[in-house]
Amino acid sequence: MKKIVLFLLFMAMVAVVSAQSVKVMNLWPKGAPHRGNPNDTAKVWIYLPAEKKVTGRSIVICPGGGYTNLAIDHEGHEWAKFFQNMGITAFVLKYRMPNGKPEIPIEDAEEAIRMVRRNAMTWHLRSNEVGIMGSSAGGHLASVVATQAQSSAKPNFQILFYPVISMVLGYTHQGSHDNFLGKGNHKRQEKNYSSDQQVNRNTPRAWIALSDDDTVVQPSNGVNYYMELYKHDIPASLHVYPDGGHGWGSRLGFKYHIEMIMELKSWLDSF
Numbered sequence: 161m162k163k164i165v166l167f168l169l170f171m172a173m174v175a176v177v178s179a180q181s182v183k184v185m186n187l188w189p190k191g192a193p194h195r196g197n198p199n200d201t202a203k204v205w206i207y208l209p210a211e212k213k214v215t216g217r218s219i220v221i222c223p224g225g226g227y228t229n230l231a232i233d234h235e236g237h238e239w240a241k242f243f244q245n246m247g248i249t250a251f252v253l254k255y256r257m258p259n260g261k262p263e264i265p266i267e268d269a270e271e272a273i274r275m276v277r278r279n280a281m282t283w284h285l286r287s288n289e290v291g292i293m294g295s296s297a298g299g300h301l302a303s304v305v306a307t308q309a310q311s312s313a314k315p316n317f318q319i320l321f322y323p324v325i326s327m328v329l330g331y332t333h334q335g336s337h338d339n340f341l342g343k344g345n346h347k348r349q350e351k352n353y354s355s356d357q358q359v360n361r362n363t364p365r366a367w368i369a370l371s372d373d374d375t376v377v378q379p380s381n382g383v384n385y386y387m388e389l390y391k392h393d394i395p396a397s398l399h400v401y402p403d404g405g406h407g408w409g410s411r412l413g414f415k416y417h418i419e420m421i422m423e424l425k426s427w428l429d430s431f
Contacts, residue, residue, distance in 0.1 A: 180244055181208045187253070187271055194263050196256045202268040204275070205252040207240040208283065213247035216286040217428075219319070220251045220272045224296025224407070227258055227265070227339035234409035235295040235321070242410065246425070249283055251276060255301065260342030262353060269305045270313035277312050291317040291364075295409055296377060297336040299323025303355035303385065307363050315364055317431075319424070322370040322406050325381035326354045333377045356381075359388040365395040367427045369420060376406035397427050 187202035209215075221243075223235035230236065232254060240250035255268035269292065277287045292315040294302030299320040306318040324333045327341065327350040341349050351357055366389055370382045379400065389396040401416045408414035 180210050182206065183208070187268055187275065192256070192264075192267060192271075194261070194267055196259065196261060196264045200256045201254075202256050202271075203254040204272055205237065205240065205254075206283075207244040207250040207252070209244050209247045209249060211284075213245075214249070214284050215247040216284060217247070217289040217291070218249040218251065218276050218283070218285045219243055219291040219293050220253055220269065220276065220315070222253050222255060222269060222292065222294035222298035222301045224294065224298040224321075226333065226335040227297045228335070229257075230254060230298075231295070231407065231409065234411050235298065235407075238410035239293070242421070246428070248428075249276075249285060258340050260339070262340050262349070265301050265340075266304060269301050270309050273305070273309070273315055274312045289316055291315050291319060293319040293321075294323060295321040296407065297324050297333070297340075299382075300325060300327075300336060300340070300353075300355070304353060304358075306366070307355045307358040307360070314362075317364050318366045320366065320368045320382065320385075321409065322374055322377055323368070323382055323385070324377050325356050325385045327351075328354055331378060331380060333381075356384045356388045359385070359392050359394065361392050361394070363389065363392065363394050365431065367397045367399075367424060369399040369401070369424075371401050371404035371406065371408075373403045374406045395431075397423075399423055 183206040187204050221236050223230045223232045225231050236252040240252050243250040253272045255265040258264050276290050280287045292302045324336045326332050368382045370379050386396050386398040404414050
């Protein structure tokens with residue numbers, strides 16, 4: 161009975177509002193500072209809530225895909241609709257693939273946050289309520305930006321789903337590591353881009369969700385990140401679900417989908 165009530169609440173929460181809109185634009189209309197594959201263009205889909213529902217809060221969404229492609233629907237657009245219906249303006253980021261050059265996707269994610277703040281007045285947003293979200297390898301990208309970005313590129317909160325956090329061999333997701341840094345050992349870069357080793361007291365608050373039986377990205381990635389946030393007195397919420405594996409995103413087939421949605425909504429309402 162409880163699940164039925166939760167489901168009905170969820171369906172009411174995500175009811176479509178006709179006045180909402182979606183726009184798409186190139187992130188770098190004049191060309192990005194760091195050049196990658198010329199056929200790989202960074203884009204942003206902008207999900208604007210209905211005017212009467214706008215809260216002023218916004219979030220940049222980084223889908224996963226092992227830094228080789230993007231699961232842009234169930235880890236991007238579907239989540240954007242969820243936030244849009246909450247009155248949160250969502251930006252789905254198609255970031256460029258690194259191909260061993262980590263500065264490329266980082267540059268895209270940081271520019272997306274700066275773009276949100278530059279246009280805050282136009283889109284009725286608050287510059288101090290800009291978040292970043294990522295899943296899997298997108299979670300790694302989001303955590304790197306959350307721990308290392310400066311000034312106008314630094315988010316105010318982070319949401320991570322089954323994230324790759326560490327680049328250290330034995331803990332990392334090998335495919336994400338190789339695509340992000342290049343194949344082989346890169347010990348200095350592995351430390352620099354292991355977000356659990358980069359947490360400080362300026363790291364933004366976090367909500368982290370993962371499955372205990374994830375065999376793709378070790379759960380220790382998200383758990384160790386949470387522990388470092390705790391040690392540095394950063395408000396954080398960790399949700400470990402008994403099963404579900406990896407990559408469930410916004411899919412209704414995930415056994416704990418409704419609970420997860422309600423927990424995420426409660427966290428967003430808490431600050």
